[in-house]
Amino acid sequence: MEPLNVSRxxxxxxxxxxxxxxxxxxxADNYEFFYDEDVVYVERDGLKLHLQIIGPINDEEGRTLxxxxxxxxxxxxxxxxxxxxxxxxxxxxxVVALLEYRGSEVAPFPSQTLDAKAGIRFMKxxxxxxxxxxxxxxxxxxxxxxxxxxxxxxxxxxxxxEEADDEFTSEVRGVVDLYGPTNFATMNDEPSSQDHRxxxxxxxxxxxxxxxxxxxxxxxPATIAxxxxxxxxxxxxxxxxxxxxxxxxxxxxxxxxxxxxxxxKDVTFYQVMGAHHGGREFWTTKVLDIVEQFIRRVVV
Numbered sequence: 001m002e003p004l005n006v007s008r009x010x011x012x013x014x015x016x017x018x019x020x021x022x023x024x025x026x027x028a029d030n031y032e033f034f035y036d037e038d039v040v041y042v043e044r045d046g047l048k049l050h051l052q053i054i055g056p057i058n059d060e061e062g063r064t065l066x067x068x069x070x071x072x073x074x075x076x077x078x079x080x081x082x083x084x085x086x087x088x089x090x091x092x093x094x095v096v097a098l099l100e101y102r103g104s105e106v107a108p109f110p111s112q113t114l115d116a117k118a119g120i121r122f123m124k125x126x127x128x129x130x131x132x133x134x135x136x137x138x139x140x141x142x143x144x145x146x147x148x149x150x151x152x153x154x155x156x157x158x159x160x161x162e163e164a165d166d167e168f169t170s171e172v173r174g175v176v177d178l179y180g181p182t183n184f185a186t187m188n189d190e191p192s193s194q195d196h197r198x199x200x201x202x203x204x205x206x207x208x209x210x211x212x213x214x215x216x217x218x219x220x221p222a223t224i225a226x227x228x229x230x231x232x233x234x235x236x237x238x239x240x241x242x243x244x245x246x247x248x249x250x251x252x253x254x255x256x257x258x259x260x261x262x263x264x265k266d267v268t269f270y271q272v273m274g275a276h277h278g279g280r281e282f283w284t285t286k287v288l289d290i291v292e293q294f295i296r297r298v299v300v
Contacts, residue, residue, distance in 0.1 A: 031056035033090055035083075041122035042115065044102060049115055051122070052079055054087055055095035055130060062133040064299050066096045067120055067172075069152075071143025071180075071278070073202035074112065076103040082142075085283045092292050095132050097123055101148060104205040109222045110161050112144075112206075116152035117162065117170035124168040136299040138174040140291070143248060143278065144202065146180020147224070150256075154227040154234045174298035175237040176291055178282050181248050182224040182256040184212050190249035225259040236266035238294040240282060242275025268294065 004011065036053040043049070055063065066089055070082045079100045090096050101115040116139065124134040141149030153175035155161040162170065181187060184203040187196035196203045197212045204210055207218040220226055228234065237260065241253035253269060260267040270290070275281040 030091055031058070031093070033057060033087065041099075042118040044107070044111075044115075047102065047106065049102065049119075050079070050100045051119055052083060052098040053095065053130060054083065054090045054098075056090060056093055060093075061131050062136070063131055064094050064136040064138065064295060065123055065130070065132040066094050066176075066295065067116070067123065067137060067139045067149075068096055068098045069101065069116055069139070069141035069145035069148050070098060071141065071145040072103070074104040074144045074147075074206045075202070076105075077101070077145070088283075088288050089292065089295075094295065095130055104202070108208040109206050109218075110151070112148045113151040113155065113161055114163060116148050120152065120170050120172065121165055121168040133299075134168070135173070137172045138176060138295050138298065139172045140176035140178075141180060142178035142282070143180060144206075146177040147182070147222075148180075149175055150177055150180060150182070150224045150237070151222075151227075153237070154224060158227070160221075172235055174235050174295065176294065177237060177239045177253075179241045179245055179248050179253070179277060182252045183219075184222060185216065185219045186255060187212075187249060187252065190251045192249055193246040224256050228256075228259050228263050228265065230263045234265060236294075236298045237268070238291065239267065239269040240272055240287060241269070242272045242277065242279055242281065244274055245277045247277040 033054055034057050039051045039053055040048045041051050068086050070077045070079050077100055079098050082098060086096050086098060099116060099119040101112040120137060127134040139149045139153050153172050156169060156171045195201055198204050199209045199211055203212050207215060207222060210218060212219055239253050239257060241250050243250050257267055257269040272281050
C-alpha cells in the first residue's frame with residue numbers, strides 16, 4: 001500500500017481487530033510540553049548561565065511565567081533535578097523557567113540576585129517566543145533559591161541590586177518561598193545541624209567567605225527584611241517552611257512573616273508540620289495546589 005497523502009486530522013481510523021481488545025476513548029485533558037534545554041540567558045566573565053524552559057504546547061498566548069530557582073546552599077546548582085517536580089505547574093498551564101545562578105564560590109552576594117533578575121528580563125525580552133505575558137511573572141525558589149527568589153522579588157528598582165536595562169524591569173507579580181533563609185545573622189539562634197556563622201558555611205561563603213557575626217555590614221544587604229517597610233511596595237508572597245527543618249531553622253520563616261505582617265504586606269505563611277529540609281511534603285498535591293491558586297490570584 002502506498003503512503004497516504006492526507007493531513008493528520010484526516011487520517012482514517014483503522015478497522016483492524018484483535019480478539020479481546022478493549023476500546024478506550026481518551027480525552028486530551030492535560031498538556032503536551034515543550035522543553036527548551038540549556039537556554040543561555042546571560043554570560044558572566046566567560047561563564048554561561050542557563051534556563052530550562054518548560055511549557056504547554058498549544059496556541060494559547062499570554063501565559064503566566066514561573067521563574068523557579070533551585071536551592072544549592074548558594075553553590076552551583078543541579079537545576080535539572082527539579083524538572084520532574086516543577087513540571088506539575090507546566091501541566092497547570094504555566095510556562096516554567098528553571099534558573100541557574102553563579103555559585104558563591106565563583107561570585108558571592110548579590111550575584112545570585114543579579115542573575116535571577118537577568119533571567120527574568122531575558123524571559124520578558126523573549127515573551128513572544130515563549131507565549132508568555134511579561135506582566136504575569138512569579139518568582140519561586142527553594143532553600144537558597146528561596147532566598148534568591150525573595151531578594152529578586154523584593155528589590156526591584158534598588159540601584160545597587162539592578163543592572164542597567166532601558167527596556168525591561170525585573171518586576172514580578174508574586175514570590176513563592178520554600179524554606180529559604182531570610183536572615184543569616186539569626187540562623188544559629190535555633191537548633192540546626194549546621195553552623196551558619198563560619199566563613200566556610202553557606203551563609204559565610206555567600207558574603208564572600210567571612211564570619212557572619214563579624215560582618216553585619218555584609219549581612220544586612222542580604223537580609224530579606226531590610227527591604228520591607230510600610231512605604232515600600234513589594235509583591236505578595238507565599239511561604240512554606242517545615243517545623244523540623246534541620247538546615248534552615250523554621251524561625252527564619254517566622255521572622256520574615258512577622259516583619260511583613262507588621263508592615264501590612266500581603267503574606268501567607270504555611271507551617272508544614274513535621275517536614276524536614278527539602279522534604280517530599282513540599283511537592284505534594286496539597287502544597288502545589290496552594291501554589292497554583294496563589295499564582296492565579298496575584299497575576300489577575
